[in-house]
Amino acid sequence: MLAPTATPQGSLEVACGDQGELILSFRGVLKATTIHEIWLQARHELGRRSLSQGVVVNAAEVVYCDSAGLGLFLDLAEVQRKSGGAFRIDGLAPRFQGLFHQLEGRRGSQPLVQRAPYRSLPGLVGTSVVHLWQDGVALVAFIGELSSAMTWALFHPRKLRWRDVWLTCEHVGANALPIVGLISFLIGLIIAFQAAIPLGQFGAQNFVADLVAVSLVRELGPLMTAIILAGRSGAAFAAELGTMKVNEEVDALSTMGLPPVRFLVVARVSAAVAMMPFLTMFSMVFGLIGGGVVYLSLGFSYVLYCHQVVAALELNDLLGGLFKAATFGLLVATVGCFRGLQTELGASAVGRSTTRAVVTGITLIVVTDGLFSVIFFLLGI
Amino acid sequence: MNGDEASLIEVANLSVAYGDHTVFRNVSFSVKRGEVFVILGGSGCGKSTLLKHMIGLRQPAEGTIAIEGEEIVHGNPARRSRILRRIGVMYQSGALFGSMNLLENVSLPLEEFTQLHAEGIERIARMKLEWVGLDSFADYMPSEISGGMQKRAAIARAMALDPSILFLDEPSAGLDPITSAELDVLIRNLSRNLGITFVVVTHELPSIYAIADRVIMLDKERKGIIATGDPRILRDRHEEPSVRRFFNREAA
Numbered sequence: 001m002l003a004p005t006a007t008p009q010g011s012l013e014v015a016c017g018d019q020g021e022l023i024l025s026f027r028g029v030l031k032a033t034t035i036h037e038i039w040l041q042a043r044h045e046l047g048r049r050s051l052s053q054g055v056v057v058n059a060a061e062v063v064y065c066d067s068a069g070l071g072l073f074l075d076l077a078e079v080q081r082k083s084g085g086a087f088r089i090d091g092l093a094p095r096f097q098g099l100f101h102q103l104e105g106r107r108g109s110q111p112l113v114q115r116a117p118y119r120s121l122p123g124l125v126g127t128s129v130v131h132l133w134q135d136g137v138a139l140v141a142f143i144g145e146l147s148s149a150m151t152w153a154l155f156h157p158r159k160l161r162w163r164d165v166w167l168t169c170e171h172v173g174a175n176a177l178p179i180v181g182l183i184s185f186l187i188g189l190i191i192a193f194q195a196a197i198p199l200g201q202f203g204a205q206n207f208v209a210d211l212v213a214v215s216l217v218r219e220l221g222p223l224m225t226a227i228i229l230a231g232r233s234g235a236a237f238a239a240e241l242g243t244m245k246v247n248e249e250v251d252a253l254s255t256m257g258l259p260p261v262r263f264l265v266v267a268r269v270s271a272a273v274a275m276m277p278f279l280t281m282f283s284m285v286f287g288l289i290g291g292g293v294v295y296l297s298l299g300f301s302y303v304l305y306c307h308q309v310v311a312a313l314e315l316n317d318l319l320g321g322l323f324k325a326a327t328f329g330l331l332v333a334t335v336g337c338f339r340g341l342q343t344e345l346g347a348s349a350v351g352r353s354t355t356r357a358v359v360t361g362i363t364l365i366v367v368t369d370g371l372f373s374v375i376f377f378l379l380g381i
Numbered sequence: 382m383n384g385d386e387a388s389l390i391e392v393a394n395l396s397v398a399y400g401d402h403t404v405f406r407n408v409s410f411s412v413k414r415g416e417v418f419v420i421l422g423g424s425g426c427g428k429s430t431l432l433k434h435m436i437g438l439r440q441p442a443e444g445t446i447a448i449e450g451e452e453i454v455h456g457n458p459a460r461r462s463r464i465l466r467r468i469g470v471m472y473q474s475g476a477l478f479g480s481m482n483l484l485e486n487v488s489l490p491l492e493e494f495t496q497l498h499a500e501g502i503e504r505i506a507r508m509k510l511e512w513v514g515l516d517s518f519a520d521y522m523p524s525e526i527s528g529g530m531q532k533r534a535a536i537a538r539a540m541a542l543d544p545s546i547l548f549l550d551e552p553s554a555g556l557d558p559i560t561s562a563e564l565d566v567l568i569r570n571l572s573r574n575l576g577i578t579f580v581v582v583t584h585e586l587p588s589i590y591a592i593a594d595r596v597i598m599l600d601k602e603r604k605g606i607i608a609t610g611d612p613r614i615l616r617d618r619h620e621e622p623s624v625r626r627f628f629n630r631e632a633a
């Protein structure tokens with residue numbers, strides 16, 4: 001039978017039985033869309049009684065009830081069972097009874113599967129610290145595995161999946177050119193513009209060119225490119241490998257006897273390391289062009305700009321910058337793949353890994369950049 | 382064949398837990414060379430988990446697994462990987478490589494582990510796809526074919542290197558009765574004619590009767606094996622009503 005459409009809503013009548021038990025008489029249609037008030041009322045009545053009193057549900061006049069109605073009865077039964085009172089249901093139409101007993105039987109026999117319990121603040125802090133530690137240990141292990149896989153690839157270059165390497169080079173390198181170019185151009189422009197005013201106060205606007213050249217080549221070129229790499233490719237690596245992990249493709253590789261690190265990570269990391277110096281040079285050039293635009297607008301000549309830039313830079317600046325870039329590429333790609341392979345199950349886990357790849361990548365870039373500054377200073381480069 | 386036909390795979394006292402949720406404990410059984418061994422049980426009772434442990438993908442909490450006498454869990458890694466190279470696995474989800482088409486998926490193990498020339502590899506890979514009726518889809522990507530076809534392609538990939546043991550996790554789930562029956566015939570044929578040992582997880586009763594030499598049945602509540610043996614005998618004579626019900630397809 002279909003649910004009656006125009007029938008009155010359900011209603012609840014409360015009465016007291018001979019032995020002091022609570023009688024809840026339900027009437028009419030009990031449907032998910034209209035039941036909430038009755039439900040609250042019934043629970044309210046139950047809450048007002050002392051524990052030991054029994055509850056009788058009279059359902060003889062229920063015309064129609066959907067799973068929400070059954071849910072209400074089950075809920076009342078559960079409340080009563082917890083408080084140790086008796087519970088009976090009278091007059092429920094046979095066609096609803098089957099469903100009710102099936103649900104109730106299940107409830108009683110199966111204890112709910114225990115989920116991780118709520119933890120206290122010290123507990124949470126403790127587990128976070130342990131996780132952080134385990135994370136570090138896992139990263140070290142991963143780096144070890146990667147090093148051994150890289151060495152293997154060095155001795156078996158024919159076995160490397162070159163097609164993957166070239167494809168990744170295209171994604172990491174060529175496809176990143178527009179964004180790297182745009183951002184570097186703007187950064188060059190902004191630095192030059194910001195520097196022009198204070199330097200102008202000393203009559204030293206001429207040196208805007210030196211400032212742009214040195215900061216771009218030594219510092220900002222590699223840094224900006226690496227951050228773009230982390231956002232584009234680090235995230236992509238984590239998402240690709242994470243999805244493969246979720247789809248059991250990584251497991252499939254291992255059971256085929258193909259170590260996932262050798263098979264998936266080596267190509268990506270080598271491509272990123274190979275592409276980063278080129279991307280960075282591209283970034284430097286566009287940054288210098290951006291700076292140049294401002295410089296020319298200050299009234300200096302193009303020739304002077306080139307002269308100033310060349311005079312300000314040494315070969316070591318360029319080599320240092322490119323070396324940094326390659327190192328950042330290594331970090332970003334390694335961390336991206338590491339996070340990807342760490343992915344647990346489920347689609348949301350892929351999102352989490354991607355986020356973590358970018359965050360860890362950028363953090364490591366900045367920390368390493370700081371270390372490089374100190375090292376280069378001590379080495380006098 | 383080195384003697385001892387009694388057991389090719391030996392699982393002893395295996396216990397598995399995720400966190401503090403025990404999936405099963407103290408499971409022991411053995412798989413004989415050349416038989417079709419079927420793992421049964423309700424949804425969520427740990428069949429896929431058991432399979433993943435048998436191929437050494439997961440570390441068990443306790444217990445040992447040996448394939449051809451070689452310890453899989455704690456054994457010598459080099460010899461273990463040599464054993465693993467001779468098994469083929471089809472995962473419940475298919476696990477085809479999403480960035481490669483079907484032919485490349487099936488060719489991959491051949492490229493990595495044989496010295497065959499490209500045409501030879503393609504010939505073999507196409508033959509494997511033909512076995513599962515997918516030869517005309519060789520250049521489709523996994524995302525472009527249906528779930529049942531992905532399963533079949535995954536079986537083809539698992540068979541690529543002519544393994545001596547094939548692990549199949551619900552090969553016929555999601556297939557129509559006819560395709561499923563064809564798959565059963567294929568499994569029987571491979572087992573009879575090539576002597577391949579099969580470890581199959583399946584729920585399909587017709588399949589079970591068609592292929593199984595022996596079954597074990599896991600139970601979620603009891604966290605272990607509740608029945609072992611020939612499916613027909615279990616159906617008719619097992620003392621446990623829940624086992625008979627399973628084989629007769631009755632609800633509790």
Ligand SMILES: Nc1ncnc2c1ncn2[C@@H]1O[C@H](COP(=O)(O)OP(=O)(O)OP(=O)(O)O)[C@@H](O)[C@H]1O
Nearest residue numbers: 345399404422423424425426427428429430431473
């Ligand atoms: N990665 C995991 N983390 C936590 N628990 C898991 C994980 N994988 C499986 N489980 C748990 O292990 C139990 C068995 O899962 P498994 O996938 O082996 O079931 P199954 O018997 O293969 O079921 P189905 O027939 O539905 O495929 C389930 O209760 C599940 O909750």
Ligand SMILES: [Mg+2]
Nearest residue numbers: 428429430473
């Ligand atoms: Mg399963």
